[in-house]
Amino acid sequence: MALFIRDAEVDALAEEVRKLTKTRTKTEAVRQALRTQLAQARRILPVNERLARSKALADAMGPSDPTFDMKAYTDEMWGEA
Template sequence: MALYIRDDTVDDLASELQKLSKAPNKTEAVRRALQHELERLREEVPLRERVAKIQARFRARMGSNKRNFDMKRFTDEMWEL
């Protein structure tokens, strides 16, 4: 089945892609581009999962959360010599 491009802008993009990718024709260039985009989208990790992974890494580095932290005492100690 042939690929018919009716939009001039899309045709120009397909031509440029064909030249840059050294594809034998526009159809092959578009096929490769579509395959790459599908692979990228399938492998994409949702933002929520990426953030959760970063948070877990920082939690592991920081250790347990001290609930008895006294900010006044901490700042007073900073001024002591």
């Protein structure tokens, strides 16, 4: 989907970012600016909100095996069994 900048101020800001970051196009400048802004916004989220996605992924994997022996597994992996 295309992003059309119809606001003169926003267009000027995108052009300034393009020049300062030495990107070839305004599209690339906007992409980089948005990625930077998203990264900053994610960093300031409370820890419990940042970890919610990780918890959801772990929950999706299902319950852990209480009989799993991590020591035996790593020993075997390293050839120490």
